[in-house]
Amino acid sequence: MNTASPxxxxxxxQRDCYQELTNVAMGQAADRLARLLGEYVVLxxxxxxxxxxxxxxxxxxxxxxxxxxxxxxxxxxxxxIAGEALLVFNDTSFKxxxxxxxxxxxxxxxxxxELLMDVSSLxxxxxxxxxxxxxxxxxxxxxxxxxxxxxxxxDILKAGNELWTKTLAIEIHYTMESVNxxxxxxxxxxxxxxxxxxxxxxxxxx
Amino acid sequence: MAINVLICDDSxxxxxxxxxAIPPEWEVTVHFAGDGVEGVQAIREGKGExxxxxxxxxxMDGYGVLEAIRKEDLPAMVIVVSGDIQPDAQQRVMAxxxxxxxxKPIDADKARAVLTDxxxxxxx
Numbered sequence: 001m002n003t004a005s006p007x008x009x010x011x012x013x014q015r016d017c018y019q020e021l022t023n024v025a026m027g028q029a030a031d032r033l034a035r036l037l038g039e040y041v042v043l044x045x046x047x048x049x050x051x052x053x054x055x056x057x058x059x060x061x062x063x064x065x066x067x068x069x070x071x072x073x074x075x076x077x078x079x080x081i082a083g084e085a086l087l088v089f090n091d092t093s094f095k096x097x098x099x100x101x102x103x104x105x106x107x108x109x110x111x112x113x114e115l116l117m118d119v120s121s122l123x124x125x126x127x128x129x130x131x132x133x134x135x136x137x138x139x140x141x142x143x144x145x146x147x148x149x150x151x152x153x154x155d156i157l158k159a160g161n162e163l164w165t166k167t168l169a170i171e172i173h174y175t176m177e178s179v180n181x182x183x184x185x186x187x188x189x190x191x192x193x194x195x196x197x198x199x200x201x202x203x204x205x206x
Numbered sequence: 207m208a209i210n211v212l213i214c215d216d217s218x219x220x221x222x223x224x225x226x227a228i229p230p231e232w233e234v235t236v237h238f239a240g241d242g243v244e245g246v247q248a249i250r251e252g253k254g255e256x257x258x259x260x261x262x263x264x265x266m267d268g269y270g271v272l273e274a275i276r277k278e279d280l281p282a283m284v285i286v287v288s289g290d291i292q293p294d295a296q297q298r299v300m301a302x303x304x305x306x307x308x309x310k311p312i313d314a315d316k317a318r319a320v321l322t323d324x325x326x327x328x329x330x
Contacts, residue, residue: 013218020217023262024310027289040294043262045216134311205219 008166008194010050017201018170022046025130026172026185029123033174036122037100040177047171050194056157059171059186060088063153067091070112070149071156072120075142076128080196083168083189085124089116089182091150096179113149120144123174123185131187135200168194208235212254214245214271215287216263220310224258224287227317232327242266246274254282256326258312259304261288261295272302285320287312 010018023046030041051059063069068091075084094112097119098104103111121144132139147156170187189197211234213224221238228234237253239245241263248254249271261268268286275282286299289310296307306320321327 016217017219020219020223023217023220024289027291027310031291031293034292034294040292043290045262045264205222 008050008168008191010048010168010194010198013205014198014201015048017205018048018168019046021131021134022048022127022170022172022187024134025127026174028130029126029185030174032122032126033119036119037097037176037179037181039100039179039181042175042177044173044175047169049169049171050166051169052166056169056186056188057153059169060153060157060184062173062184063088063090065152065154067152068150069153069156070094070116070151071147072116072124072144073147074120074124074144076139077142078132078139079137081137081139081189081193083187083193085128086147086186086188087120087124088153088156088184088186089119093181093183096176096181100179109149113146116146116149117144119183123183127172127185127187135197135204137200166191166194168197208233210235210237210253210255212237212239212245212248212257212282214239214242214248214254214257214263214268215260216241217260220260220287220312224312224317227312227314229314229318229321229327232321242268242271242274245271246280249275249280249282250278254280257282257284258287259284261286261290261299269298269302272299272304276303283324283326285326 030043034041069088071088073084073086097115098107128139168189172185175182213221215221237248239248243266259268284304285306286304287308291309308316
């Protein structure tokens, strides 16, 4: 997974810094989700790795072949740094999500789509902007795209672009304390962006 | 005499950021801990009269540290410095005996404000 490339590398100090920036950004996102749902969001330690895009499935290995998921992706770009956010929801989450947002009566395919879009724009937006603020980069966000509803993870990854050979992946697994809601947020940066990101990180580390 | 200040965070970047945010006019000796277990040990050794404590850490998290301080009745004034800014997290740490809560990212102004508000650092 972490084979050295001549151009893109990630030192322990850089990884630690990415983790800490993510920690702050995902905390801001969790706060918004907690206020929307009225439930406490459990914050994990984010994982930061350089991976081949073909290894993306390993990042989502928590989902079995037969678990049903729904997913959204959204691009972002700013100051020469570009990437994509991928949010994968376990479909079992929707029942509690609908209850907590008082939309139980609307648990249809379209109702779930609306919930998926609302929660993903909240989580993705807060995370991206949170990381951007700390790096002093303003990210413009593209339109969110639904990669699939009620399918398995393999289909989701097939629908996503086979983006880049090497990508910096930041993985955040959100769960909630007393309700059955769980999702994975992956932030994937292009290979070119990693060099610029690392420069900004090195500046912070200096 | 210099006060013993402990910075307890699993991220070396965050520890450095915190150390930089300590007001230069405050006479302290700074100690570091990389997780909750190290943190409690350092507090037992008297290195944490004032503790800047992160919440999300491996081995023992910040909540665990607060519980240990209470259980062993250790002399430590704890200021939680966390990215977990949910109202619930703040209430929980205050209920566990933390003195104050600072939202990450930390900077010198935030640190100075809390330290003077709570009378931990007396303005010269």
